[in-house]
Amino acid sequence: MNGKSRLINILLSLAPILLALLFTTLILIAVGAPPWEAYRNILSGAFESPEKIADVVAACVPLILCGVGMSITFTAGQWNVGVEGQIILGAVFATWVARSLPWPQVPVLTLMVLAGMLGGALWGMAAGLLKVYGKVHEIFGGLGLNYVAQGLAIWLIFNPWKPADGATMSGTDPFPDPAWMPRLGNLRVAPLAVILALVAVAMAYFLLRGTRWGLELKALGKSFRSAFMLGVPSTPRLLTAFSVCGALAGLAGAIRCSARYGRMIPEISGGQGYLGLLVALLASYQPQWVPLIALFFAAVGVGSPRLELNMHLDSSLGGVLEASVVLAVMIVGGLRALLARRQARLGAGEAS
Amino acid sequence: MDGGFLIQTLSSLVAAATPVVFASIGETVSEKSGVINLSLDGSIALSAMAGFAVAFTTGSAALGVLAGMAVGALIALVIAFASITLRQEQVAVGFVLTMLCTELADFLGNPFVRKPGPSVPHAPIPYLSDIPVLGPILFDHNLLVYLSMVSVVVAWWWMYKTQPGLKLQGVGERPESAFARGVDVDRLRYVYTVVGGALVGLAGASYSLSIKLGWSHRHTYGIGWIALAIVIFGGWNPWRVAAGSYLFGLLKALGSILQRNPAFANVPTQIFSSAPFALMIFALLLLSSEGVDRLLALLPTRLARRIDRTIRGRSPGGLGRPFVQE
Numbered sequence: 001m002n003g004k005s006r007l008i009n010i011l012l013s014l015a016p017i018l019l020a021l022l023f024t025t026l027i028l029i030a031v032g033a034p035p036w037e038a039y040r041n042i043l044s045g046a047f048e049s050p051e052k053i054a055d056v057v058a059a060c061v062p063l064i065l066c067g068v069g070m071s072i073t074f075t076a077g078q079w080n081v082g083v084e085g086q087i088i089l090g091a092v093f094a095t096w097v098a099r100s101l102p103w104p105q106v107p108v109l110t111l112m113v114l115a116g117m118l119g120g121a122l123w124g125m126a127a128g129l130l131k132v133y134g135k136v137h138e139i140f141g142g143l144g145l146n147y148v149a150q151g152l153a154i155w156l157i158f159n160p161w162k163p164a165d166g167a168t169m170s171g172t173d174p175f176p177d178p179a180w181m182p183r184l185g186n187l188r189v190a191p192l193a194v195i196l197a198l199v200a201v202a203m204a205y206f207l208l209r210g211t212r213w214g215l216e217l218k219a220l221g222k223s224f225r226s227a228f229m230l231g232v233p234s235t236p237r238l239l240t241a242f243s244v245c246g247a248l249a250g251l252a253g254a255i256r257c258s259a260r261y262g263r264m265i266p267e268i269s270g271g272q273g274y275l276g277l278l279v280a281l282l283a284s285y286q287p288q289w290v291p292l293i294a295l296f297f298a299a300v301g302v303g304s305p306r307l308e309l310n311m312h313l314d315s316s317l318g319g320v321l322e323a324s325v326v327l328a329v330m331i332v333g334g335l336r337a338l339l340a341r342r343q344a345r346l347g348a349g350e351a352s
Numbered sequence: 353m354d355g356g357f358l359i360q361t362l363s364s365l366v367a368a369a370t371p372v373v374f375a376s377i378g379e380t381v382s383e384k385s386g387v388i389n390l391s392l393d394g395s396i397a398l399s400a401m402a403g404f405a406v407a408f409t410t411g412s413a414a415l416g417v418l419a420g421m422a423v424g425a426l427i428a429l430v431i432a433f434a435s436i437t438l439r440q441e442q443v444a445v446g447f448v449l450t451m452l453c454t455e456l457a458d459f460l461g462n463p464f465v466r467k468p469g470p471s472v473p474h475a476p477i478p479y480l481s482d483i484p485v486l487g488p489i490l491f492d493h494n495l496l497v498y499l500s501m502v503s504v505v506v507a508w509w510w511m512y513k514t515q516p517g518l519k520l521q522g523v524g525e526r527p528e529s530a531f532a533r534g535v536d537v538d539r540l541r542y543v544y545t546v547v548g549g550a551l552v553g554l555a556g557a558s559y560s561l562s563i564k565l566g567w568s569h570r571h572t573y574g575i576g577w578i579a580l581a582i583v584i585f586g587g588w589n590p591w592r593v594a595a596g597s598y599l600f601g602l603l604k605a606l607g608s609i610l611q612r613n614p615a616f617a618n619v620p621t622q623i624f625s626s627a628p629f630a631l632m633i634f635a636l637l638l639l640s641s642e643g644v645d646r647l648l649a650l651l652p653t654r655l656a657r658r659i660d661r662t663i664r665g666r667s668p669g670g671l672g673r674p675f676v677q678e
Binding site for chain 1: 625
C-alpha cells in the first residue's frame, strides 16, 4: 500500500511537466510544426557542445539570483514583480562604474558588483516604500517602476552614454577591458558569477532558516496581521526583504552587463525578472530548490532560439513551456487538494 | 488652437480609449464579484492577436471580434476554475497566465506580424453624428467604440439598478451572507469572471481591429496593467472607471501633442513612453496616501466627506479570497 501510494505521488509530481508538454505539443501541432523535432532542437541547442553547456550555466546565474531574491520577498508575502527594474538599475549603476573609473580589474569589478547591488537595492526599496508608506500594492508599484527603469536605461543609452558613431538599440560602447568579468577560457561563462550566485543561494537558505529575521519574514508572510499583533516590526522587515531581493537582482544586472554583454544594452533585463518569479513559484520559495529549476529554465532559454534558426518558429515557445509548467503545477496541486477535501468529506460522512 | 483641431483631438481620444474602457469595465465586473483577473495584460495581447489572426484568415472583422471575446472568456474561465474550484491564489494564477498568454501571443502571432488585414468599418451614426461638436466627438466612430460606451452604461445599470446586480454586489462584498440567502456564490462568480473576461477580449480585439491595426510583437505594451490600476483608481464604479480611462487617454493625447511640439524636441521619447506608468504609481499613491487625508481634514467635514467619497472607492469586501462554505 505504502509503496503504491509513493509511486502515485511520484507520478503526480511528474504530471505537471507532462501536462505542460502536452499543451505545447498541441500548440505545435496546431501551427503544423513537428513537435518531436522542436523538442530535439531545444535540447540540442542547449546541450550539444561544451560551449552550449557553458551558456546554459551562465544563463542560470541571473535566474538563480532573481529566484532566490523573490523567494525572500515571497516568504514575506510580497509580490515583488519589480525585479525587472531592479536588474536594470543594477546594470545602470555598474555601467556607471565601468565607464567612469579607469582602475585595474579587481577594484573595478568589486565596485561594479557592489554598485549593482546598491542600485538594485535602492529600486527594491522604492517599491517597498511605496507599499509600506504609500499603500500602493507592490504589484503596481513594482511594475510601474519596471517601466520607469526601462525608460531610464534607454534614455541613458541614447543620450549621455551614446557611442561616438551614434546611439542604437545595440547599446553603449563596449566597456574597457578591466570591467569585463573574466571568463573560463573560450567559454561564455564567468566562474565568479556562478560562485556569487551559489553564495547567494547558501546565504538566503541560512537567512530564512537560521535567523530571527527569516522567521519574522515567514510570520509576516503567513499572517501579516497576527505577526504584527505579536510585535514583529513589519515595516523594517518588509523594507529589508525588498532591499535584499533588489540587491540580488541588481547583482544579476551587474553580471549581465559585465560578464555577458560587456556593455549596457536597452534589453539588459531581458525578462529575467519575470522568469525568476516563475522559478521562485516553482521552488515554492525554497532557495535550495532554485538552482535546479533555474537550470531547466536556462536550458529552455538557451535552446529555444534554435526554433527560429532551424524551424522558422518563434522562440517564445520556450516561454510558453516554462509558464505552462508553473500553471500546471498550480492546477495539479489544486486538484489534489480538491480530491483530498472530497475524500475527507466522504470519510466524515461514513463515520457519522 | 482652433475648434476644429480640438474636436478632432477629442474624437480620436474617445476612439483611442476604447480598449482601456473595455478592459477596465470587464475587470470591474469580475472584481465586483470578488475575483481578480490579473491576467489582463496577457489576455489583451492574446485576444488582440487571435482577433487579428481570425479576421486575417477569414476576411471578416466580425469573426475576429468574436474570436477575441472567446479568447478573453476562455482565459477568464481558467482563472475562475483555478481560483474558485481549486482555491489557488488568484494573483498567482493571474500572473502566470499573463506570462503564458504574452508568450503564446508572440508564438502564435508570428506569421501575422505586420500584415495588413481587415478592420472594423467606420460607421457614423446617422443624424446623431450631425450634431455640432458632440456629433463628431461621440458618434463618428466604428461599432466597437460605441459598444465600449454602451458597456459602461450597461455595467452601471446592471450593478446598481437591477436585482441580479444586487446579487453580484452581495457575492463580492459578503459572500457568506449572500450564500446564507440562497445565492450560489461560486456559480455567479464563474459567470461574472467569464463575462468580464469576454469584455477584456473585446479590448484586445479593438486594439488590433480598430486602434493600432494589425499585429506585431509587444503590440499592446503594458495597457493591461494600466487598466488594472484604473479599476482601483475608479473605485470599482463603472462611471468613475470609465472617467479614469478617458482621463488616461486625455493625458496620453496631451503627451503626444507635447511630443510633437518643437519646444519639446529635446525631451527624449522614452520619457513619454514611461510617463503613463509613473503616472499610474502617482495616481495610486495619491488615492491611498495619508497626505490626501490631511488635505481633506482642512476642509469642512461635510465637503471633505463628499470629496473623499467621490475620489476614493472601497474594494469589494470579498475581493481576492475564495468563498469557503462552512
